[in-house]
Amino acid sequence: MTTVTQQLDIAKIRRDFPILNETINGKPLVYLDNAATTQKPRQVLDALTGYYEHYNANIHRGIHHLAEKATSAFEASRRRIQAFLNARLSEEIIFTYGSTDGINLVAQAYGRAFLKAGDEIIISTMEHHSNIVPWQMLCEEKGCILKVIPISEEGELRMEEYEKLLSERTKFVSVVHVSNALGTINPVAQIVEKAHAVGAKVLLDGAQASSHLSIDVQALDCDFYVFSLHKLYGPTGMGVLYGKKELLDAMPPYRGGGEMIKEVTFEKTTYNELPYKFEAGTPNIADVVAARTALDYVDELGKEAIAEHEHQLLRYATDALEAIEGLRIIGRAKEKIGVLSFVMEGIHHQDIGVLLDQQGIAIRTGHHCTQPMMQRFGIPGTSRASFSVYNTMEEVDSLVRGLHKVKKMLG
Amino acid sequence: MSINEIQDELISDFELFDDWESKYEYIIDLGKQLPPLEEQYKTEENIIKGCQSRVWLHTYLEGDKLHFAADSDAIIVRGLVSMLVKVLSGHTPEAIAKADLYFLERIGLHQHLAQTRSNGLASMVKQMKHYAIAYQAVD
Ligand SMILES: Cc1ncc(COP(=O)(O)O)c(C=O)c1O
Numbered sequence: 001m002t003t004v005t006q007q008l009d010i011a012k013i014r015r016d017f018p019i020l021n022e023t024i025n026g027k028p029l030v031y032l033d034n035a036a037t038t039q040k041p042r043q044v045l046d047a048l049t050g051y052y053e054h055y056n057a058n059i060h061r062g063i064h065h066l067a068e069k070a071t072s073a074f075e076a077s078r079r080r081i082q083a084f085l086n087a088r089l090s091e092e093i094i095f096t097y098g099s100t101d102g103i104n105l106v107a108q109a110y111g112r113a114f115l116k117a118g119d120e121i122i123i124s125t126m127e128h129h130s131n132i133v134p135w136q137m138l139c140e141e142k143g144c145i146l147k148v149i150p151i152s153e154e155g156e157l158r159m160e161e162y163e164k165l166l167s168e169r170t171k172f173v174s175v176v177h178v179s180n181a182l183g184t185i186n187p188v189a190q191i192v193e194k195a196h197a198v199g200a201k202v203l204l205d206g207a208q209a210s211s212h213l214s215i216d217v218q219a220l221d222c223d224f225y226v227f228s229l230h231k232l233y234g235p236t237g238m239g240v241l242y243g244k245k246e247l248l249d250a251m252p253p254y255r256g257g258g259e260m261i262k263e264v265t266f267e268k269t270t271y272n273e274l275p276y277k278f279e280a281g282t283p284n285i286a287d288v289v290a291a292r293t294a295l296d297y298v299d300e301l302g303k304e305a306i307a308e309h310e311h312q313l314l315r316y317a318t319d320a321l322e323a324i325e326g327l328r329i330i331g332r333a334k335e336k337i338g339v340l341s342f343v344m345e346g347i348h349h350q351d352i353g354v355l356l357d358q359q360g361i362a363i364r365t366g367h368h369c370t371q372p373m374m375q376r377f378g379i380p381g382t383s384r385a386s387f388s389v390y391n392t393m394e395e396v397d398s399l400v401r402g403l404h405k406v407k408k409m410l411g
Numbered sequence: 412m413s414i415n416e417i418q419d420e421l422i423s424d425f426e427l428f429d430d431w432e433s434k435y436e437y438i439i440d441l442g443k444q445l446p447p448l449e450e451q452y453k454t455e456e457n458i459i460k461g462c463q464s465r466v467w468l469h470t471y472l473e474g475d476k477l478h479f480a481a482d483s484d485a486i487i488v489r490g491l492v493s494m495l496v497k498v499l500s501g502h503t504p505e506a507i508a509k510a511d512l513y514f515l516e517r518i519g520l521h522q523h524l525a526q527t528r529s530n531g532l533a534s535m536v537k538q539m540k541h542y543a544i545a546y547q548a549v550d
Contacts, residue, residue, distance in 0.1 A: 025431065348485035350463040354523075355487075358431045366463050380484070381463070409436055410486060 008305050014390050016041040016297075027360030030395045035180050035208060035339055035386035036364055037230045040294075044234060047293035051286045058282055060259065074285055077292040078275070084295050085225065085242050086216040091274040092248065094241040095283055099207040100130040102226030102241035103174070105278060106203055107134035109254040110224075110247065111172070117143030119171040122200075124149040124157055124186075125376050126179045129369040131205045135174060149175070151376065155182040155331040163194060170200040177209035177225075181368040181384065182331030183314075183339030185213070192222050201247070207231055211388075212310065212337040214303050217242050229287065234294030238287035241278070248274050255280040306389045310338035313387040317396045324403055330382050338387035341368075343379055344403075347410050352383045355406045361399055414506055417498045418514035425518040434518075435487065442490030448482035459531035459538060464488050466531035470542045477504050477546055479539060483531070491515075491523055491532055499539055507543035512536065 014020050017039045022029045031039060051073070057066035059074050075090075082090045096102045115121070121135050121144050139146050147170075149162045157175075173195040178185050188204050195202045203224035206215060210227035217225050225242040229235055243251075253260055253271050257280035262270040271277050298306065317340050321327055326345035344352060353365035366381040367374045374381055385399055412420070428434040452469035459466040464485035471478050479500040483489045498514065499507050515521045524533045 348464060350485040351487050353463070355435060358435065405432075409432070409439060 008301060008309050008389065010309070010390065010392055013301070014392075016043065017390055018042060018045070020390060024360040024362070025358050030359075030361040030398045032385040032387065032391065032395065032399060033362045033364045034211075034388035034391075035231070035368075035384065037236070038211065038233050038388050039390070040235070041233055041297055043297055044290050044294050047290040048235060048286055051289045056286070059285055060276075070285055070289075073289045073292075074283070077288045080292040080295055081240055084215070084299075085240075086218055087242055088218060089245055092242055092245050094243065094248070094275045094278045095288055096226070096239040096241050097237055097284070098228040098230070098239035099128075099205060099226045100134075100228075100239075102224075102239055103131055103203065103205065104134045105241055105254050106174075106224050106226075106243070107138045109251040109278070110201070111135075111138040111142065111144075113250075113252050115142055115144050115171055118169065119144045120147050120165075120167070120169045121145070122147045122149060122162070122165055122170055122173045122175075122195075124162075124175050125151045126155070126157070126182060126184065126370065126373050127174075127176055128180055128205065128207065129371070130207075131174055131176060131203075132372065144171075145169075148372075151373070154333055155179065155184050156333045157184075157186055157191075159187065159190070162191065166194060166198050166200070168198055170195065170198050172203070173200050174203040174205070176205040176207075177215075178206075178212065178337050179331070179370075180208045180339070181341055181370045181373060181382065182333065183208075183336040183341070183386075184331060184333035185209070185335035185337060188222070189220050192220055196221070208337065208339075211298070212303075212307055223247055229291045229294060232294055233297055234291045235287035238284050238291055245274065248278070253277050253280070257281045259283070301389060307337075309389060310387045310391075313391055313393065313396060314338040314340065316393055317385065317387070317399070320396060320400045321403070324400070324407070326407070327403070330377060330379070339384060340386070341382040341384045343382055344407070347406065349381045349383045351410060352403070352406050355409060356399075356402045359398070359402045359405065361402045363399070414498055414502055414510045418512070418517075421494060421498070421514050422517045438490035438494075438520075439486055440490070441493045442483075442486040442488075445482070445489055445493040445496075448480055452480065453482065459534045464531065466492060466535050468535055468538055470539075472546060475503055476501050477507055477543055481535065488523075488532060491520065492535065495532075495536065495539070504543040504546035508540060508547055510540075 019039045055066050055069040057070040059071040078093050079090050081093045123135060125148055135146055147165045150158050152158055175191055177188050192202045201223040204222045206225050206227040211232040223244050228239040260272050260277050260280040262272050321342060328343050330341040349365040356363055364384045448467050453467050457467045457469050464483055466483045469480045479496045481492045481496050483492050515524055
């Protein structure tokens with residue numbers, strides 16, 4: 001297949017991100033912590049202020065002009081996200097605070113209602129704590145059993161081990177689509193298929209995948225999918241849970257309050273229909289509205305073009321970092337997004353982070369909320385550079401120069 | 412020397428540096444020079460866990476003076492730990508309990524104390540003060 005992806009004008013894209021003009025310790029900011037959160041383009045910032053300046057109102061309940069305008073912008077965002085994920089129905093899109101919130105919703109609402117003592121839940125060694133702890137809490141409460149798919153030295157899921165874990169006792173599989181600490185892209189369609197073959201439901205944690213890959217929840221056939229807008233050029237505090245309608249319908253509500261009810265009496269309350277059943281209280285209207293702008297921004301640049309650019313950065317950075325003596329890359333999966341985790345012999349990751357920060361270079365150091373995986377690799381943590389559409393080869397050069405300086409200072 | 416005299420001395424040491432590199436090279440040197448804490452004191456009880464690095468703090472009384480010995484697995488934190496020990500160790504619990512630590516701010520390193528979750532440094536200072544207050548109460 002030959003795909004001609006148009007070349008992005010990175011200099012022009014950079015002008016969309018006001019924060020990239022910041023100086024840190026007197027040096028131009030080199031922001032390489034995009035897996036933690038991406039920066040926001042002017043268009044998203046304008047959408048946020050535009051909402052507050054022109055049509056801030058509480059939604060769904062008011063009949064005045066502003067309430068109608070806010071409601072329709074809010075629901076337009078839902079349809080936009082439906083299209084982004086290629087979901088069958090817009091009511092399959094539930095707004096949340098983020099990936100963590102979505103996973104907790106499923107663990108609590110689905111797990112409490114449908115899982116019981118002795119049922120097995122499968123996760124993997126490379127999960128973010130957000131996709132470990134909610135399941136542990138559920139296991140503790142219900143007596144379910146947590147099983148963990150091991151990973152290889154390269155940082156890939158050991159699929160043959162996954163298959164061995166699957167049985168008629170397996171009731172739920174929750175795995176990360178793309179690893180935040182390693183960048184590994186997991187074979188999620190295959191994971192879903194195998195889980196379904198034993199009758200288990202599947203949640204995919206798309207926190208890292210959503211900004212780099214095209215996602216088609218119908219093609220993946222996953223039962224639930226979560227992601228966070230703040231990792232996708234959008235606002236913080238806003239995320240998405242996709243769930244198949246028949247499952248969401250069957251699940252009891254998770255939080256009670258306004259919005260999620262049909263009728264309340266002290267004797268009996270009836271619940272609202274999807275998606276409102278899972279959206280108790282006044283939602284995060286401004287951020288939901290601005291999320292649509294973030295997705296438009298991504299689609300205008302084109303996900304393939306973004307992925308291609310990030311891939312070039314990854315290849316270039318991988319070669320450059322490998323040339324540094326004593327540096328070892330953690331995570332060498334064949335399929336990766338633009339995430340580069342590494343350790344340097346005899347140097348603590350915190351020292352790397354502090355000394356790069358002095359040079360204006362922002363990376364992430366530590367366990368990246370994946371402590372069990374760090375234990376798997378026998379390391380306390382890594383340093384991680386993660387790339388986004390606005391990063392440049394020159395910034396990779398700055399990182400390499402910065403690391404040489406770190407080595408010199410600590411050597 | 413009093414706690415403040417030691418702090419003032421450190422501040423004037425740092426005035427010699429006009430760029431971040433020499434400043435951090437000095438801290439790294441201090442970190443390297445700090446004698447490692449004996450293994451017997453690197454206990455679970457003495458550990459102060461940060462999100463990024465670990466700090467160990469051992470406290471003991473000699474006469475009426477409270478002494479500290481500390482260590483960390485990251486070298487820059489080790490350098491900072493060494494300064495904190497230098498400033499606070501060997502004084503009476505009263506003096507330590509009421510010490511105002513202004514030197515980190517004055518040499519532009521206060522951000523290392525502010526990042527409470529990423530390193531154990533801020534907790535270490537708190538811990539040192541706690542010990543001082545506890546020993547005061549014993550007297
Ligand atoms: C793989 C993965 N899952 C879950 C999360 C949690 O996302 P949030 O903090 O936005 O809820 C993250 C964020 O770091 C992540 O990288």
